[in-house]
Amino acid sequence: EPEVxxxxxxxxxxxxxxVILRCVPISNHLYFYWYRQILGQKVExxxxxxxxxISEKSxxxxxxxxxxxxxxxxxxxxxxxxxxEDSAMYFCASTWPRGGLDQPQHFGDGTRLSIL
Amino acid sequence: xxxxxxxxxxxxxxxxxxxxxRCNYSSSVSVYLFWYVQYPNQGLQLLLKYLSGSTLVxxxxxFEAEFNKxxxxxxxxxxxxxxxxxxxxxxxxxxxTQGGKLIFGQGTELSVxx
Numbered sequence: 001e002p003e004v005x006x007x008x009x010x011x012x013x014x015x016x017x018x019v020i021l022r023c024v025p026i027s028n029h030l031y032f033y034w035y036r037q038i039l040g041q042k043v044e045x046x047x048x049x050x051x052x053x054i055s056e057k058s059x060x061x062x063x064x065x066x067x068x069x070x071x072x073x074x075x076x077x078x079x080x081x082x083x084x085e086d087s088a089m090y091f092c093a094s095t096w097p098r099g100g101l102d103q104p105q106h107f108g109d110g111t112r113l114s115i116l
Numbered sequence: 117x118x119x120x121x122x123x124x125x126x127x128x129x130x131x132x133x134x135x136x137x138r139c140n141y142s143s144s145v146s147v148y149l150f151w152y153v154q155y156p157n158q159g160l161q162l163l164l165k166y167l168s169g170s171t172l173v174x175x176x177x178x179f180e181a182e183f184n185k186x187x188x189x190x191x192x193x194x195x196x197x198x199x200x201x202x203x204x205x206x207x208x209x210x211x212x213t214q215g216g217k218l219i220f221g222q223g224t225e226l227s228v229x230x
Contacts, residue, residue, distance in 0.1 A: 031216060043206060043220040056217055091159060095216060104150060105218060107159040
């Protein structure tokens with residue numbers, strides 16, 4: 001079964017540094033998402049992406065965050081200047097809306113981001 | 117705004133016992149409902165979903181859930197659990213009319229003991 005893959009599995013970065021989290025969604029999917037889960041808290045929506053543009057973003061997704069689909073396969077989340085509170089597990093997800101948005105999202109295994 | 121509440125943060129049960137994980141949601145518009153499972157060091161895997169139709173939905177690994185519109189609940193059940201069911205379970209909703217973002221509950225840690 002096709003999978004969503006995320007790299008790296010664990011990223012350690014100094015505060016203030018830029019970080020790029022990478023995702024390869026399932027190949028025929030059209031909607032892409034980033035979520036994050038701070039340790040001990042619920043999974044939170046960050047951003048959705050469709051047709052090469054952001055379709056929705058949460059309050060968390062401020063100017064420090066950006067997403068990009070640089071080619072036909074990768075979907076990236078960039079944090080420009082990391083803060084301690086950005087430490088979390090970041091999940092990428094994708095889905096294929098066959099006639100509607102009722103298809104489940106497929107998740108990657110996540111990237112654990114640790115900011116020092 | 118939509119919200120999801122999972123009433124139990126931890127549920128310890130013995131192997132072969134039945135289990136129910138509770139989920140309530142709040143929304144002024146129609147939603148789709150999902151249960152996801154997260155095994156240690158893994159991503160979220162879909163257990164089951166409710167879109168429309170029959171209120172009792174069956175998922176993978178012997179789990180089922182019942183949608184109750186009047187009580188705005190979507191409780192997850194399994195008649196007999198295994199050690200391998202030990203995991204974190206998340207209830208989630210998405211709006212039918214928007215871009216499909218999922219709103220998650222806080223999660224319930226199911227711990228199955230021998």
